[in-house]
Amino acid sequence: MNRTSSEERLARFQRDGFLVLPRFVSPEACDGLIDRARALVEAFEPGELRSIFSTTDQALTTDAYFLGSGDAIRFFFEEGAFDAEGRLRAPKALSINKIGHALHDRDPRFDAFSRTPALAALARDLGLSEPRLLQSMYIFKQPHIGGEVVCHQDATFLYTDPVTVTGFWFALEDATLDNGAMWALPGGHRQGLKARFRRDEGDRVRTEILDPTPWPEARPENGYVPLLAEKGTLIVLHGLLPHLSGPNTSDRSRHAYTFHVVDGAADYPRDNWLRRDSGSPLRGFS
Numbered sequence: 001m002n003r004t005s006s007e008e009r010l011a012r013f014q015r016d017g018f019l020v021l022p023r024f025v026s027p028e029a030c031d032g033l034i035d036r037a038r039a040l041v042e043a044f045e046p047g048e049l050r051s052i053f054s055t056t057d058q059a060l061t062t063d064a065y066f067l068g069s070g071d072a073i074r075f076f077f078e079e080g081a082f083d084a085e086g087r088l089r090a091p092k093a094l095s096i097n098k099i100g101h102a103l104h105d106r107d108p109r110f111d112a113f114s115r116t117p118a119l120a121a122l123a124r125d126l127g128l129s130e131p132r133l134l135q136s137m138y139i140f141k142q143p144h145i146g147g148e149v150v151c152h153q154d155a156t157f158l159y160t161d162p163v164t165v166t167g168f169w170f171a172l173e174d175a176t177l178d179n180g181a182m183w184a185l186p187g188g189h190r191q192g193l194k195a196r197f198r199r200d201e202g203d204r205v206r207t208e209i210l211d212p213t214p215w216p217e218a219r220p221e222n223g224y225v226p227l228l229a230e231k232g233t234l235i236v237l238h239g240l241l242p243h244l245s246g247p248n249t250s251d252r253s254r255h256a257y258t259f260h261v262v263d264g265a266a267d268y269p270r271d272n273w274l275r276r277d278s279g280s281p282l283r284g285f286s
């Protein structure tokens with residue numbers, strides 16, 4: 001990318017708080033990741049570990065399995081995936097909400113997808129002087145049961161001082177209005193951080209409210225825009241940008257892979273939920 005277009009790109013990112021970059025990765029690369037995620041799910045035996053992921057009931061879902069996933073590959077089910085007897089209502093492959101949170105470090109295919117010269121150059125252009133890949137997720141957004149993700153800022157969950165977290169989100173399948181595309185509030189990243197999700201030494205978690213003003217309701221008339229993304233699109237999100245996604249009401253899945261980068265020059269407080277207790281250091285793009 002030439003100098004002018006990278007400067008334009010940075011100016012747009014600073015103005016809007018996000019970038020939508022179509023055709024950033026090839027359809028074949030997307031298919032490779034989809035295949036790998038399918039193989040990981042096939043090999044996963046849920047047993048008694050039935051952790052679900054919900055953004056509407058954090059206390060229910062923040063268990064030891066979740067808190068220990070910062071350095072591992074773990075599997076989280078959709079809300080409503082189990083019946084009253086604890087049996088899966090649908091096949092396992094259609095019941096998983098996401099896999100997290102160290103795919104980029106613990107799986108060679110995800111590692112290679114996450115660390116490319118193009119991504120390293122983009123991160124540098126966006127001002128990340130010492131980029132460190134902190135956390136990754138494979139999100140299934142299953143047909144019919146793929147749950148909503150309520151409006152939030154990523155810096156609430158991955159906090160550095162100063163705020164540096166930056167999201168890299170890849171559409172592995174088309175993200176449309178009816179299968180749960182993301183929505184964002186352009187420019188909302190300039191309003192400051194509204195909450196911090198903190199973990200204490202006893203592994204209790206709580207959300208500290210820094211600014212109680214609620215986000216405007218997520219409707220187009222309030223300025224929100226859908227981030228429609230064809231397969232292969234990369235969306236970059238500023239850590240303070242308010243964003244969300246609705247439920248998947250369609251009969252098509254909306255697979256996405258996302259990872260979050262922080263700047264190694266910023267302070268990463270220990271009361272973040274995500275800890276690398278194994279001691280393995282965070283790595284950059286190489």
Ligand code: FE2
Nearest residue numbers: 152153154243
């Ligand atoms: Fe997010």
